Amino acid sequence: MPEVELPLIGDAARRARTAARVLRTLPTAAKDGALLAMADALVAHTDDVLAANAADVEAARDGGTPDAMLDRLRLDADRVAGVAEALRQLVALPDPVGDVVRGSTLENGLQLRQVRVPLGVVGIVYEARPNVTVDAAGLCLKSGNAALLRGSASAYRTNVALVQVLSEAAAKAGLPADSVQLLPAERASVGELLNARGLVDVVIPRGGAELIQRVVRESTVPVIETGVGNCHVYVDASADPAMAEAVVLNAKTHRVSVCNSAETLLVHRDYPQLDRLLAALVEAGVTLHGDDTTRTAHDAVVPATDEDWATEYLSMDMAVRVVDDVDAALDHIAAWGSGHSEAILADSAAAISVFVAGVDAAAVLVNASTRFTDGGEFGFGAEIGISTQKLHARGPLGLPELTSTTYVVTGSGHTR
Known part of the structure; x- marks a missing residue:
């Protein structure tokens, strides 16, 4: 040749x-x-x-x-x-x-x-x-x-x-x-x-x-x-609110310009402190793009479109959707995710098992921030x-x- x-x-x-x-x-x-x-x-x-x-x-x-x-x-x-x-x-x-x-x-x-x-x-x-x-x-x-x-x-x-x-x-x-x-x-x-x-x-x-x-x-x-990092954090109804707030804030705000920063937050409809979680993100300077339920929970949330679900913001922006259950969260991730890193915050072993088995991603994090998807953090050295x-x-x-x-x-x- x-x-x-x-x-x-x-x-x-x-x-x-x-x-x-x-x-x-x-x-x-x-x-x-x-x-x-x-x-x-x-x-x-x-x-x-x-x-x-x-x-x-x-x-x-x-x-x-x-x-x-x-x-x-x-x-x-x-x-x-x-x-x-x-x-x-x-x-x-x-x-x-x-x-x-x-x-x-x-x-x-x-x-x-x-x-x-x-x-x-x-x-x-x-x-x-x-x-x-x-x-x-x-x-x-x-x-x-x-x-x-x-x-x-x-x-x-x-x-x-x-x-x-x-x-x-x-x-x-x-x-x-x-x-x-x-x-x-x-x-x-x-x-x-x-x-x-x-x-x-x-x-x-x-x-x-x-x-x-x-x-x-x-x-x-x-x-x-x-691949790009359109990463999601799913907060289950069983999640500890204090842990959920800390992990979501870290996943979104620790360093927004990197591929393992979370871009979309999915919250179970029965999670008890949605309003507080949204308020914490707004107080941290995050602009939230949400569905109708999310907008009802906090008046600072702007309307979300399909473009928001698809976007890797790399900025202090985050899309938010309330979902009926873990299966609905998996459906959303299957439609919009990039296969990079997906996280579940939950105390329910059943919800965790369903999420880990059902999500298709290079890394799945359980009760941990997406920011840990990194060669150095995994002990591999640089990547x-x-x-x-x-x-x-x-x-x-x-x-x-x-x-x-x-x-x-x-x-x-x-x-x-």
Whole structure:
């Protein structure tokens, strides 16, 4: 098959392919040493990173970018220290490469082992959040993959600074110089990446629905699909009111610009403190978009439409609906959910059992906030994103999800 013409990313992809052949053979100690060096270098170059980020934030603000999106873009010293610490945490995690998934000795004496191996070259397309640059680079390197990073134009200065620091530190630690590369921010570079079959092994999109759907529709390279977070919290009639209020407020207001923030609240018709729950959200600054019953319970609620049930707000907005029972809540989630994270707050074991068995999502939370759907919170370290597909990987994309497997068959002169 003739190679596709890739004027923007072709050289980078070919260099990444060469680097990937070396990375797949490196021992864990070499990769961990590079990760520690990268973390130290980030902290040492914090001022350089923040100067680049300040220019990106200023340009985005001048361009009318909403505050929620600016929050995704903005770095400060604590956030830089946080992403550096995420690299250090990867060192403490088991290296999946070489793990034996299963093995056996066949009746004919052949020894069969299914072994985890790196994917190879991983292309990642993402929007706004520069911390993804560091997380993705670290996860790819620990799992033995070369990374081609295509961030958004709004974060380009920041990403250039970050990748320069990361790649130089990795090279000084003995990794191939092209282990981590930043692709041009031109729109055409995404199209080229999606058509780099034979050079790129997998593409992972992380961002809004439009970006994800474009990647899924257009890519000739295999895709691990991450999804938007139209997440729901269902409050059952049996829920403890104090717990329900605390969890709902956390799920909605802890950090509104992230995919595991709750966007819709479903409340059982017999829940005794609907008015108090709504008042707590309004007092916290949340704009509520509700059905007729909800509007009757609090006069600050504005009318909801189908668009509200479908929307990932990423803001201090929340859709609210009163439902007859847990089955009605499941019907609503089946119609409008994105398969990301769904939560039930209940004391009834029967309601919990029905909800957990009936909901179709990457993560189901029982009496806990949707904000816990996160690779770090699950103990996986940093993550590429939350996969909402059902093939290969689902939920937080950590180290094992960035590997494939090889069957190693060992004989002693066996013939068939």
